[in-house]
Amino acid sequence: MSEDKRSKNEFIKESSRQLRGTIAEGLADVVTGAISEDDSQLTKFHGTYLQDDRDVRGERGKKKLEKAYSFMIRVRLPGGFTTSKQWLALDAIAGTYANHTLRLTTRQTFQFHGVIKSNMKRTMQAINAALLDTLAACGDVNRNVLACGNPFLSKAHAAAHKLAVDVSEHLLPQTGAYHEIWLDGEQVQDKTRPAKPNEEPIYGTHYLPRKFKIVIAVPPSNDIDIYAHDLGYIAIVDDAGKLAGWNVTVGGGMGMTHGDAETFPRTADLLGFCTTEQAIDVAEKIVTVQRDWGNRELRKRARLKYTIEDRGLDNFRAEVENRLGYKLGEPRPFEFTSTGDVIGWAQGSDKKWHLTLFIENGRIKDVPGWTLRSALREIAEKHPGGFLVTANQNVTIANVTAKAKPKIEAILKEHGIDIGTSLSGLRRSSMSCVSLPTCGLGLAESERFLPELLTALEDSLDRAGLKNDEIVIRMTGCPNGCARPYLAEIGLVGRNPGLYNLYLGAAFNGDRLNKLYAEDVDKAGIVRLLDPMFARYAKEREQGEHFGDFAIRAGYVKATTGGNRFHADLELVKSVA
């Protein structure tokens, strides 16, 4: 028998009895705030990560305390919509069990940080009591499904959101582990999901080789960054304004490893076209092909993007069509214009108003004079229309009548909240991951550093007269890419404390990756490199030319034509001070 070269996680999944492991026993161990290493791989499938406060790591041992462990809990929220009642429930959970903040993610959902082990079951139960769950929010399964912007804008948007919910439900793990462990075996008003232990018709006993991410887009907005995802659907609306079906994309992904050229971010390829009726089946078959073809030996090469790189798109399509029993259609024409959100009021086809608020780094909290969390709570109490979390970490207050508009505005003003329209275009187009102190992967600050970097860059933009120009800038604390930095016109990826790799040249509409321009740059270095570029861009740009395109035309970087060319054609500048 040949040696079993499968990665460690494959064995953990295999022996987990469908994601049970020893999680329940670990939760009952009161002397530690942690759970076992294997279980902490399994809890991801349940939507939660074990983390620790890295700010205080240094002191803990001296104080005879273990690491300051806590859990991050991620809600599953297909399409990002919550009712106002659900918002209030989530807000209460943040105040009672988490760190008094709600974190909006780049994948249209909420994260709670700082939940200690002894409160885990209560928190999970509170989330479920709000008719939400966290199942498969992380782990080697299909995760939260994103849908373009606002379902209330048009019928196509509504269809996108419906598809997001349907796909998410269809690809949910069927194991009873979640209900057994967190909900004491009880299910909350959900008879559609009977617990079927040892029975995962789609996932089997080993689930997927790696995480799997699905999004639904409605052109011309690419706010959900379709090219960054394993599987995407692009709404195709015919000339009569009717939804004809969906272009299908596969093989996008962000994560890579510093110093490993075998790993790279990749923009998704167009696979074909399917109807709404076929869409769920298409998703299932693509997932099963990846389940069977994906690399289970090398986790960092296990995403669908590498399967497609290694096997070829045509082979992949053939296998999917083989399993479907029919051919996919030819992709239809479409056009994306931007990845950003339109901050401010927008009117839907039903004449209702929707207010998209800029939320810096997606962090909803109260600070003196700027009580965002309280403001949104008050709105949720008084306004029944619900909320949308956007893929840009912003929030949309949905379904506001013309009459109620001034009331919403008054509440925001009272809490010191500017909706964001007066902020610089750069800040409005910014995103960051959480990173330090809670994320175990972070190599450098992200959420806590980006705001001050933007302030420094805004000086340069002011001088260049670019304050209102939208330039997409994204920062992550590690190369795994939670804030999709490789699709930003200015991408910053942490390498070491205070030092970042600077990437330039991505497309404003999200269909081209950027390229490494400088390595290990500190704050001053970033400003020093970008300042003259901004000045030149202001003077030399062509009509409607975006900064990412300009960076290529001006010769700062070569264009990245595909994921496997991400590490090619590098001409790094020396950034030493």
Next chain:
Amino acid sequence: MTAQPLLPKNAPFTPEEIDKLNSVVARTTPQQRAWLAGFFAGFEAAQAGGAAQPQQPAAAAKPRQPLTILYASESGNCEALAMKAKKSAQKHGLDAKVFDFADADFALLSKAKSILVFAATWGEGDPPGRAVDFYNALMSDKAPRIEGVQFAVLALGDTAYAQFCATGKKIDERLEALGGKRAFARVDLDLDYAKQAAEWTEKALAELAPADDAGTATVVHVDFKGAGFAPDDDEPQFTAENPLTGEISALVNLNGTGSTRETWHIEIAADAPGFSYLPGDAIGVLPENDPQLALEFAEAVGLGANGEVVQKLRERFDITTLSRAFIESYTKLTGRTDAAALADQKAFTEFAEDRQLIDFIETCAEKLTPEQLFSILRPLPGRLYSVASSPKAHPGEAHLLIGAVRWESHGRKRGGVSSTYFADRRRVGDPVRVYVKPNRHFRLPEDGNRPIIMIGAGTGVAPYRAFIEDRAEAGAAGKSWLIFGERNFTNDFLYQLEWQDHLAAKALSRIDVAFSRDQPEKIYVQHRLWEERADIIRWVEEGAHIYVCGDEKGMARDVDVALARVLAEAARGDDEAGRAKLKELAKAGRYQRDVY
């Protein structure tokens, strides 16, 4: 062991007589020899007087008169005084027996010929915990008459509390009311009691001693120390009066950043012959006052420029405790009417709320001479802390766990003298004066196979660290169960890593925790006791010893109630049955408390 001959070969007796005498005398105690010496001296004196004397000298005929010594002790001070008095009683021709209030009953009282009482007052005028039952019985209508029985009472207390020496005072009154005859006036002593207590005890014993022994006693008086006797084993060599100067070798605030608590783990190198302790014992610390406070205090009485005075205030005197006793002394000294007004009970209570001595001194500031000032201040008392280490695990060291006390009131930032002494004014390498205060009422079972249940909140966990270390070092096989409470899991889990190690090594069998502020409802150790009552009962049935350590009002009282309920349920009885069972366990030494 063979006794060494006492009489030398050149004694004025025949060799046979010397042998015969030695066969008896060599085995005598010092007391017996003293008696013999006194007897012969008295006999000769009587012969020389030539008066009509009885055939036999009185001293020889009369048996020793019994003396019943009773103590009501919380921290062990009264117990130690009682033990010392028992020894001294021998010299006075008294045959003394010592009883803890915890073990006393009416029969004992009825049989007593003369009674000496050492009684401590606890908290707000209460008798010590173990003494409560007999104290209440004594105060009840059922107490027997003790017509003509001689008695004397020594009361210990703390002038910082309103009901100073209340327990001793009430016992003194009660014994008289029951027909007893006060042989010697009661004395009420503050924290600096040692010298006065010794003097009072001598005088009281002299009064209680048989009158017709008086003549003998003067002759019998023997200086045992002169005879070269070793100090008693059970008397600590290092005391508050004679502390050991150790050195701080570690000083860590165990609470994580962001905690609402501040609990200091302090390791003291105290490697000196004679400095020995057992898990369960307390370590006494002689702290120093905040130098800034000492300076302000001196300034208030016009002595701020006097460096020597400031230093003494810092090192030697209690400059924080505001008591009526102090105000009365101060009034007497200064004649100030505003001070006199504050000595009134009601006015004092109102003024003393959240105030300290410095507030009074500044309110009624008066220029004093150093002598005047020192004449009205009491000495800075030592502070006791349950030792947090086993000497087996840390030879030559004593570890303490001290919660920093800090608050702000009346516009002034304040802190506990001893806790801030460590937290703010000591560094690793600094000297610190320490002594041992044995506590034989908080001890591991002698049988290492016995299960133990240790219940503690906050710094109350200290002795359990010592217990578990001790059992780990000894390889004791008995099960152990720690039930620990604090505010927050993440930052307040005192000694968390050590408990994890002890669990892994099976030196600790089980731990349960109650963190009160981690969730909306408050969870305390007593709630865990109730949840785990089936196991508690099982352990008790297996012979477990139960320990409770921590704050009386904040925890120990509620734990006591919870334990009684648990035991009541097991016995299918009411709360009364549970309390009876708990008392039974206490009598058997299986329910021990160290509360403060």
